[in-house]
Amino acid sequence: MARALINVPKTAKRGQIIEIKTLISHIMETGFRRDNVGKxxxxxxxxxxxxxxxxxxxxxxxxxxxxxxxxxIAFFTVATESGTISFKWTGDNxxxxxxxxxxxxx
Amino acid sequence: xxxxxxxxTRRDLLGAIAGAGVVSVICIEPSRATPASMEAAIRSxxxxxxxxxxxxxxxxxxxxxxxxxxxxxxxxxxxxxPKDHVKAIHVFNELNPxxxxxxxxxxxxAGRAKxxxxxxxxxxxxxxxxxxxxxxxxxxxxxDVVVTLAxxxxxx
Numbered sequence: 001m002a003r004a005l006i007n008v009p010k011t012a013k014r015g016q017i018i019e020i021k022t023l024i025s026h027i028m029e030t031g032f033r034r035d036n037v038g039k040x041x042x043x044x045x046x047x048x049x050x051x052x053x054x055x056x057x058x059x060x061x062x063x064x065x066x067x068x069x070x071x072x073i074a075f076f077t078v079a080t081e082s083g084t085i086s087f088k089w090t091g092d093n094x095x096x097x098x099x100x101x102x103x104x105x106x
Numbered sequence: 107x108x109x110x111x112x113x114x115t116r117r118d119l120l121g122a123i124a125g126a127g128v129v130s131v132i133c134i135e136p137s138r139a140t141p142a143s144m145e146a147a148i149r150s151x152x153x154x155x156x157x158x159x160x161x162x163x164x165x166x167x168x169x170x171x172x173x174x175x176x177x178x179x180x181x182x183x184x185x186x187x188p189k190d191h192v193k194a195i196h197v198f199n200e201l202n203p204x205x206x207x208x209x210x211x212x213x214x215x216a217g218r219a220k221x222x223x224x225x226x227x228x229x230x231x232x233x234x235x236x237x238x239x240x241x242x243x244x245x246x247x248x249x250d251v252v253v254t255l256a257x258x259x260x261x262x
Contacts, residue, residue, distance in 0.1 A: 017217035017218050021222075030203065030226075032203040032204075053215070056215075058212070058213070058215050058216065059210070059211070059212055059216070060210070060211040061208060061209065061210045061211070061221075062208065062209040062210075063208055064204055064206040064207055064208060065202075065203070065204055065226075066199060066202050066204065066206065066207040066208075066225050066226050066227075067207065067208060067223060067224070067225050067226070068174060068175045068176070068223075068224040068225055068226050068257075069174070069175075071223070071224070072222070072223055072224050073221065073222070073223045074221065074222040074223070075210070075212065075216065075220070075221045075222075076216050076217050076218040076219075076220055077215055077216055077217060078215055078216070078217040080215070
C-alpha cells in the first residue's frame with residue numbers, strides 16, 4: 001500500500017490562488033535498468049495523477065519514467081468554494097491510490 | 107593457391123574476439139533518446155504549429171550531483187483567464203532513455219501556470235519545456251543541466 005501525502009491549505013479566501021503539493025511513495029522503476037544477471041527489470045511507474053475540486057477536474061498529469069521515485073508534484077488552483085479536493089494516482093500493474101482533503105473557503 | 111586457404115593468424119583471432127566483445131557491450135547498452143527523438147516527441151505534441159521562444163521559465167539547478175533526483179519547476183507568464191490561459195505544459199529531455207518527462211493539463215482554474223516536480227537525468231543535457239496556450243500557440247524554453255552522477259541506466 002502506497003502512502004500519499006497531500007498538502008492543501010485548510011482555509012482560504014474566495015478567489016485566492018492556493019498551492020497544492022502532493023507526494024506519494026512509489027518506486028517508479030524505469031524499465032530501462034538491468035538486474036545483476038543482466039535481465040531488464042520490468043517497468044513499474046505511476047502514469048497518471050488526476051485532481052478534482054468538488055468533482056470538477058482541475059489538474060491532470062501524465063508521468064513518464066523520467067519522474068523520480070516517490071513522485072512529488074505541486075501546482076496551483078483558485079479556491080472557489082468550500083468542499084473536497086480529491087487526488088487519484090494510477091499506474092502500472094493496476095496501481096491505484098486516492099486521497100482527498102477538505103478546504104473551507106470564506 | 108595455398109595462400110588463399112591460410113589458417114587465421116593469432117592476430118586475426120584476437121582481433122575477432124575483441125570485436126565480438128565490443129559488439130556484445132553495445133547490445134547490452136540500453137537505447138537512449140537523442141536530440142532527434144526529442145524533436146519527434148515535441149512534434150507529436152505540437153504537430154505542425156511553430157513553437158515560439160519566451161513566456162516559459164524553467165527553474166532547474168545548472169549543476170546537479172545526483173541525476174536521480176533533480177528538482178524542476180516550470181513557470182509560465184500567463185494571466186490564466188478563461189480567454190487567455192495555459193492549456194498544457196510538456197517537459198522533454200534529450201538524453202534519457204525516453205524523451206518525455208511529464209505532460210500536465212491545466213486550465214483557467216489553476217490561477218497560476220506553475221508546476222513543480224522532481225525528475226531524473228541520465229546525462230548532462232538540455233531540458234525543454236513547452237506550453238500550449240488556449241489560442242493554440244506554443245511557447246518554449248530550454249535549460250542546460252550538468253549532471254555528475256547519472257540516473258536511469260545504473261545497474262542494481
